[in-house]
Amino acid sequence: MTAPHFDVLGIGNAIVDVLARVEEDFLVTENLHKGSMNLIDAERAEYLYSKMGPGIEASGGSAGNTIFGLASLGGKPAYFGKVANDQLGEIFAHDMRSLGAHFNTPPLVGGSPTARCMVLISPDGERTMNTYLGACSELVPDDIDESVVANSDIVYMEGYLWDKENAKNAFRKAARIAHEAGRQVSITLSDSFCVDRFRDEFLELIQSGQVDMIFANEPEVKSLFQTADRATALNALRRDTKLSAVTLGSEGSVAISGNETYHVKACKVNKVVDTTGAGDLYAAGFLFGLSKGMELERCAMLGNFCAAEVIQHIGPRPEVDLRQAAEQAQLL
């Protein structure tokens, strides 16, 4: 039997989101920088949870959302991430597998619980994240199933992994195996604060060719190259990567590869309800197109389309069958 083939393999922090609306005041009182992702310990998690209002729970995690989106588009993705053998871990695993994504990372037994992220949604739809990594911290190089990596066209990894030494080594191992098998390696920069923490390492990954493709939003790219100028940042990306896709909020997104540049306008959105997952779903659409050999402009259009769906409701993952929706919109 030959090993199964995957379009995209995602590697990331396997997290269940607890989403709740808050007033702007709450962010100020709790000293939270709007739009950021904050790593918190168990004690702080308990404190914040006791202060926040009622939530809903939904499987999340940046790469997890992307892989879910790929499955919803009809792709054949796989995922590596560490949950615990608890109720939230079962929920995460169920949701990941329910649309056909391959997810087989053994759950952590007898250690920290499954990671959760308290996602605070302010009235403007912006989200501020507070992540207790829990079991995610135990994602280790041994969790990188070599045959899955070697049989995935594109490996996609979260910059967030860089916060833990074990996960960073898992990331490096996956990148090496992928390149040995002639596959592409991509990374999302995750968060401008994450880029601040690991700027030199991210630049080294890109400039050394360990990573072929970058996904990012504008603040992340500006932070990476320490510039306030969009054109400067995008040209630096053009110089350092084979392919980059950058989201520009309500201005849409831009794909850059060599001399090619495709700026694609954002899809019309009636009301931004919750931006959680916007970048993740953009990556899902873009990667799906890429794995199917579509032109870059169409990849970006599909990315914009998927991002637009997810920001119009609470929760980090699509509520609709993305394949059906994209077909109706004549994007597939």
Next chain:
Amino acid sequence: MTAPHFDVLGIGNAIVDVLARVEEDFLVTENLHKGSMNLIDAERAEYLYSKMGPGIEASGGSAGNTIFGLASLGGKPAYFGKVANDQLGEIFAHDMRSLGAHFNTPPLVGGSPTARCMVLISPDGERTMNTYLGACSELVPDDIDESVVANSDIVYMEGYLWDKENAKNAFRKAARIAHEAGRQVSITLSDSFCVDRFRDEFLELIQSGQVDMIFANEPEVKSLFQTADRATALNALRRDTKLSAVTLGSEGSVAISGNETYHVKACKVNKVVDTTGAGDLYAAGFLFGLSKGMELERCAMLGNFCAAEVIQHIGPRPEVDLRQAAEQAQLL
């Protein structure tokens, strides 16, 4: 110190919902009667979960939703219900307390897990529920805190409690204490299949005066009095109860007390997304009005308003601050 006072005390099955969209086919294949609530065991729960798509999790439970709605309206409610000391139990307790509802039932230790209900939402917005009662089965008369009952203006209980002998006895104990303290006792009939199971007992509760007020939808009332005629059913309610409030779907609701009858039209709804919690939130609005001494017509209007909010999004509990929303709609 005098014991605190509560507007409404809810007693019910403390459940976390797992909500997922399904196609009509799924209900047929799995032999599920659309719109019903099915009690399932752990094995069936595991099977159904493995078959269903990705979900979101939200605290639920019929009376739990009502009490949450009362808190959102600015009321001062309390709740008795049994969760386990596990992750889903913590979520349920957090959500219940987060808006100020009193919830102090000791969680079950070392037994079944917290109850969950797989809520399958079909394309028309109708929900079909599959409930694994888990820890709920261990709600016992000792969990009925007498001082809370005696200090609550209205006690509100789920017909669903009738499925377990312990819970039924807890219900009877609460009703007795409430009446001894000069309080009102209300019950929701919960589900027409539930009425089928316990028709004689429900009629006895009502006709013996152990219950003063009935909340129900039309199929439940018709089932209770075994008639296909709405007017016959409503007149039987008029004869047997001091007060009844009956929801009529898109036709709104009707409140009946002695010679008084108030038919209040439904609020305008753009799209029915998920009917989960509609009856529960109707009861929340109605009970809030009642506890504040409003006229029955206004109680029914407030009930309709709260029900309309909850059916326009996925999940069994309001997403907005109901007090603020009701004030804007000039209902408060």
